[in-house]
Structures are given as structure tokens and as C-alpha cells.
Amino acid sequence: MLERIHHTAIIASNYEESKKFYTEVLELEIIHELYREERDSYKLDLAIGDAQIELFSFPDPPKRPSTPEAQGLRHLCFEVEDIEKAVNWLENKGVEVEPIRVDPVTNKRFTFFKDPDQLPLELYER
Known part of the structure; x- marks a missing residue:
């Protein structure tokens, strides 16, 4: 039934710093970026081979x-x-x-x- 891992999700403490790390340092390609106003949260989808990394921001994550x-x-x-x-x-x-x-x-x-x-x-x- 299970075929492969589709994505991994990461919640960043500092969205801009983590976005820069994953896109500029690791050079992962941005698929889509969305700001969700109702959650005061960003979601950034990044391509890595056939899989993705979802980078999130949330206010004051534990x-x-x-x-x-x-x-x-x-x-x-x-x-x-x-x-x-x-x-x-x-x-x-x-x-x-x-x-x-x-x-x-x-x-x-x-x-x-x-x-x-x-x-x-x-x-x-x-």
C-alpha cells in the first residue's frame, strides 16, 4: 500500500531565517508559498527529488x-x-x-x- 514518503513538515521558530536556509543555503526549489491570515502562518512547499519539505511558521510555537x-x-x-x-x-x-x-x-x-x-x-x- 505505502509507496514512498511524499513530504516532511518542519515548523520554524524564525520563518524568514529558515526559508533562507532551505532555499538559499540548501538551494531547494520553491513549489508554492502561502500566507494563511486566519492562522498568522506561512506554509512553504519545497521540492527535494520526488518528495517535498513543508516549512511552516506559527506564532510562538512550543x-x-x-x-x-x-x-x-x-x-x-x-x-x-x-x-x-x-x-x-x-x-x-x-x-x-x-x-x-x-x-x-x-x-x-x-x-x-x-x-x-x-x-x-x-x-x-x-
């Missing part, structure tokens, strides 16, 4: 633990062809990236970085 071991969604992962090239690309844009590690099960290389709200994001080499 904080949620986002460390990898906190209960709930652990992290969002982006697949890349060349992890060193992707790490250099991010670091050249001022993004701090952890050292590259190797998954002991798949022997694939991966690393983590964070968005403006400290949401853990992963790069995983194809």
Missing part, C-alpha cells in the same frame, strides 16, 4: 527537543552522490558539518548538520 536521541522524529536525511563534495558545498556556505562516519551495516558514508532550529539533518552517500 520548543521540542531535537537531539538525535530525543523521542519522536530523529532526523531528516538527504541522499547525495558524493559526500565530500556535499560537505564542502555546505561548509563553503558557512554550515558546520560533523566529521564523516561510516555506517557499520551498509558501509555507506554519512554525516550530520543542523538547520537554524537545530533540527538534525543527515547526508547519506548513495
